[in-house]
Amino acid sequence: MLDVQNTSQPVVTRRADYTAPAWLVPEIALDFDLDPRRTRVRARLNVARNGAHDAPLRLDGDGLAPLAVRVDGVDADWRMDGATLEIALSGDAHEVETEVEIAPERNTQLMGLYASGGNLCTQCEAEGFRRITFFPDRPDVLTRYQVKLTAEKARYPVLLANGDPVASGDLDDGRHWAEWHDPFPKPCYLFALIAGDLAANRDTFTTRSGRDVEVAIWVRERDLAKTDHALHALKTAMAWDERVYGREYDLDVFNIVAVDDFNFGAMENKGLNIFNSRYILADPDTATDHDYDAIAAVVAHEYFHNWSGNRITCRDWFQLSLKEGFTVYRDQKFSADQGSAAVKRIEDVRTLRAAQFPEDAGPLAHPVRPDSYIEISNFYTATIYNKGAELIGMMATILGAEKFRRATDLYFDRFDGTAATCEDFVSCMEEAGEVDLTRFRRWYSQAGTPRVTARLVHEAGSGRAMLTLRQTMAPTPGQPVKEPMVVPLTVKLFGADSGREVAPEQLVLLSEPESEIAFESVGERPILSINRGFSAPVVVETDRSAADLGFLSGHDDDPFARYEAMQQLMLDTLVSSVQRGRGDHAPVIDAVRQTLLDGDLDSAFIAEAVLLPSDSFIGDQMAVVDPDAIFRAREALRRDLGRELEGEWREAYEAALANRFEYSPAAKGARRLKNVALGYINASGAPDAASLAFVQFEQADNMTDRQGALATLASGTSDKRVAALDIFYNRYSDNALVLDKWFATQALSSRDDTAQAVEELSRHKDFTLANPNRARSLIGAFAMNQRAFHDAAGRGYRFVADQLIALDKLNPQTAAKLLPPLGRWRRFDKDRAALMRAELERIVATPGLSKDMFEQASKSLD
Numbered sequence: 001m002l003d004v005q006n007t008s009q010p011v012v013t014r015r016a017d018y019t020a021p022a023w024l025v026p027e028i029a030l031d032f033d034l035d036p037r038r039t040r041v042r043a044r045l046n047v048a049r050n051g052a053h054d055a056p057l058r059l060d061g062d063g064l065a066p067l068a069v070r071v072d073g074v075d076a077d078w079r080m081d082g083a084t085l086e087i088a089l090s091g092d093a094h095e096v097e098t099e100v101e102i103a104p105e106r107n108t109q110l111m112g113l114y115a116s117g118g119n120l121c122t123q124c125e126a127e128g129f130r131r132i133t134f135f136p137d138r139p140d141v142l143t144r145y146q147v148k149l150t151a152e153k154a155r156y157p158v159l160l161a162n163g164d165p166v167a168s169g170d171l172d173d174g175r176h177w178a179e180w181h182d183p184f185p186k187p188c189y190l191f192a193l194i195a196g197d198l199a200a201n202r203d204t205f206t207t208r209s210g211r212d213v214e215v216a217i218w219v220r221e222r223d224l225a226k227t228d229h230a231l232h233a234l235k236t237a238m239a240w241d242e243r244v245y246g247r248e249y250d251l252d253v254f255n256i257v258a259v260d261d262f263n264f265g266a267m268e269n270k271g272l273n274i275f276n277s278r279y280i281l282a283d284p285d286t287a288t289d290h291d292y293d294a295i296a297a298v299v300a301h302e303y304f305h306n307w308s309g310n311r312i313t314c315r316d317w318f319q320l321s322l323k324e325g326f327t328v329y330r331d332q333k334f335s336a337d338q339g340s341a342a343v344k345r346i347e348d349v350r351t352l353r354a355a356q357f358p359e360d361a362g363p364l365a366h367p368v369r370p371d372s373y374i375e376i377s378n379f380y381t382a383t384i385y386n387k388g389a390e391l392i393g394m395m396a397t398i399l400g401a402e403k404f405r406r407a408t409d410l411y412f413d414r415f416d417g418t419a420a421t422c423e424d425f426v427s428c429m430e431e432a433g434e435v436d437l438t439r440f441r442r443w444y445s446q447a448g449t450p451r452v453t454a455r456l457v458h459e460a461g462s463g464r465a466m467l468t469l470r471q472t473m474a475p476t477p478g479q480p481v482k483e484p485m486v487v488p489l490t491v492k493l494f495g496a497d498s499g500r501e502v503a504p505e506q507l508v509l510l511s512e513p514e515s516e517i518a519f520e521s522v523g524e525r526p527i528l529s530i531n532r533g534f535s536a537p538v539v540v541e542t543d544r545s546a547a548d549l550g551f552l553s554g555h556d557d558d559p560f561a562r563y564e565a566m567q568q569l570m571l572d573t574l575v576s577s578v579q580r581g582r583g584d585h586a587p588v589i590d591a592v593r594q595t596l597l598d599g600d601l602d603s604a605f606i607a608e609a610v611l612l613p614s615d616s617f618i619g620d621q622m623a624v625v626d627p628d629a630i631f632r633a634r635e636a637l638r639r640d641l642g643r644e645l646e647g648e649w650r651e652a653y654e655a656a657l658a659n660r661f662e663y664s665p666a667a668k669g670a671r672r673l674k675n676v677a678l679g680y681i682n683a684s685g686a687p688d689a690a691s692l693a694f695v696q697f698e699q700a701d702n703m704t705d706r707q708g709a710l711a712t713l714a715s716g717t718s719d720k721r722v723a724a725l726d727i728f729y730n731r732y733s734d735n736a737l738v739l740d741k742w743f744a745t746q747a748l749s750s751r752d753d754t755a756q757a758v759e760e761l762s763r764h765k766d767f768t769l770a771n772p773n774r775a776r777s778l779i780g781a782f783a784m785n786q787r788a789f790h791d792a793a794g795r796g797y798r799f800v801a802d803q804l805i806a807l808d809k810l811n812p813q814t815a816a817k818l819l820p821p822l823g824r825w826r827r828f829d830k831d832r833a834a835l836m837r838a839e840l841e842r843i844v845a846t847p848g849l850s851k852d853m854f855e856q857a858s859k860s861l862d
């Protein structure tokens with residue numbers, strides 16, 4: 001770790017140092033006198049000594065000063081130890097009261113109690129509760145909450161908190177109050193309140209045991225019409241969790257509130273989920289199909305947390321993946337059940353490869369169960385979430401569906417009402433699954449992506465085929481030497497002549513550095529299909545020829561494996577183009593044609609399969625990333641695919657043209673393929689391509705088509721480009737979520753002047769760093785645009801660093817999340833690497849830097 005003058009020595013928290021809390025808090029009564037400028041918070045805690053010790057009560061605080069401290073009704077002695085309130089207590093149980101004042105409208109971090117769009121709301125995970133009141137802010141202190149909210153009635157007619165409403169009333173002075181009671185003990189990170197001028201879309205869900213639950217989605221009155229999709233998703237998710245996991249909802253009400261200013265996607269506060277409005281609001285005119293899907297997934301995710309997260313929570317933050325990995329796994333399966341499971345799997349793997357593999361290969365690599373952190377907010381990562389979900393998926397594969405369900409039943413049953421660990425979860429898998437997962441546990445402790453090489457050798461004479469598998473894993477920070485992992489690989493062989501199965505699918509558990517699998521009576525030369533369904537989150541290297549990959553892309557009976565074969569063929573071609581200046585495009589063109597014309601495939605799958613790997617994924621395959629060469633190679637292949645298959649693209653395009661908007665898997669698939677086809681027609685250089693896009697842009701009856709056309713135009717040079725951007729801006733200038741798309745589309749443009757355009761957009765009157773969605777739509781999107789961000793003169797690096805330094809002063813959490821692209825300097829040539837390092841050093845040297853940014857930037861320099 002770098003030692004810097006201006007940062008007070010960062011405190012490292014270590015998993016190995018865990019000790020049980022000295023004091024428990026079985027009950028709390030909270031009384032809020034709400035006001036944006038000064039909110040008074042009174043807290044009455046019933047505290048109980050936990051075990052035999054004489055340690056004082058220590059209550060976490062952040063930016064709080066006690067106005068009063070009473071123990072059992074009398075003013076008590078207390079002292080501040082830094083931000084922590086320390087009170088010496090003589091007995092084993094006491095009533096401790098504190099009083100503080102906070103200013104929600106000055107809270108730009110969006111942690112604790114803050115103002116958003118005229119409403120007051122909270123965000124407490126991971127350590128925001130200590131910004132509201134003094135409390136042992138750790139997930140293993142479970143407390144029953146009683147909450148009273150008082151606020152001006154005209155301004156805040158709706159007052160919500162966790163649990164069930166118990167009483168409410170009006171006061172003489174124009175204020176009113178409401179009391180909420182949550183019967184389930186919970187950690188304070190699940191606390192929430194909302195005071196606002198909100199309208200509800202209400203419904204009733206009857207649980208399978210016959211309990212009626214009042215469900216409601218709260219938004220601004222004018223957004224009410226955009227909440228039906230989320231409400232429908234919620235009820236579908238509630239029924240799904242009953243059917244698939246046997247989990248019922250447990251309170252009389254379930255409220256969801258949408259707010260515009262939010263650091264993450266959404267938050268699973270008990271009975272009162274708070275959402276970033278982008279994961280609630282949808283109508284055909286303003287939300288894409290992707291938005292609709294994401295809304296359903298996030299609504300389901302937060303709902304599923306009621307069991308995997310709330311009823312069973314985490315003992316400490318190192319166990320974060322216990323709730324997040326499992327809940328992502330659950331929401332992924334839920335989404336798969338709503339439409340095409342194959343397409344969903346492809347999307348999930350694409351996300352993993354785009355976000356998690358680079359993390360695992362870079363300076364911020366960490367295990368799914370980390371060993372230490374400076375700032376826990378930095379660990380809400382693709383590793384914890386998406387790789388964590390893959391770990392659950394691998395255990396489900398190893399156990400099989402029936403035993404997996406038995407194991408989750410055991411887990412929910414055994415640990416209900418407790419704060420548990422990843423180890424608790426795995427031990428349930430082991431016990432109910434009747435398997436030994438000793439070595440599998442390395443997936444929790446070792447960072448990095450395993451690499452498996454597979455070599456298949458066939459002896460025609462004996463009919464024997466030998467598959468040799470070897471695994472390796474590169475060192476990661478703090479883990480120079482890796483132990484072999486347990487890698488579940490589904491494998492199948494096809495005959496090169498007959499095209500038929502010559503060895504049925506089997507699950508191979510690779511647990512040694514090297515292992516050999518023999519297949520008998522294989523009469524013809526076999527073609528290897530491996531890691532089918534992406535059974536393990538690993539990189540598989542094979543020596544399969546372009547012809548064999550072409551065969552699999554057209555004939556494998558596992559749709560994921562078909563997609564994967566096509567991707568591999570495209571990658572091989574592109575990497576060889578980059579390295580040797582040219583590659584043979586013909587096999588890719590043939591395979592794409594074959595897929596496009598396959599009448600048995602649905603449009604959604606075709607659209608995914610024919611897409612080229614992204615610039616950054618191509619870069620991930622190379623020792624030194626050359627952004628310009630990658631861009632040229634990819635564009636050349638796109639152009640050839642566009643030209644050679646122009647007739648096919650036009651047919652696919654026209655076939656989907658007449659559809660009216662409908663949100664169904666088939667209609668979504670048609671739109672997806674239509675927009676992919678539009679992109680290829682455009683890449684072909686056809687003279688009418690821009691007008692085709694412009695007509696689509698103008699005539700679209702939905703945002704998927706409108707934004708698809710806009711994206712095509714925004715990357716081009718036609719005279720329609722500026723017109724379309726202006727029309728789009730004017731049409732949606734009062735809709736923040738759509739303006740985010742307007743910014744992001746330009747930041748993702750493949751034009752040569754994108755870096756400059758983005759700098760100008762950062763001075764646009766609608767750009768602000770204060771809103772995380774807006775900041776991400778420009779800065780985050782731009783940093784994903786490999787060629788533009790990695791401008792050889794360092795312009796992109798400087799711009800992003802400037803923005804992050806400014807953002808850090810307002811909202812360190814959101815700033816730190818956007819830093820990782822700057823930290824990948826090791827993957828680039830030495831000139832770029834030096835420029836990137838210089839910006840990281842500038843960030844680390846910034847006076848007053850947050851610990852969030854310090855951790856990300858200093859670790860990236862190491």
Ligand code: PHE
Pocket residue numbers: 123125126263264265266267268301302305324380
């Ligand atoms: N726990 C939230 C989820 O379901 C994420 C989150 C973390 C939200 C921290 C806000 C703050 O994924």
Ligand code: ZN
Pocket residue numbers: 301305323324327
């Ligand atoms: Zn979650």
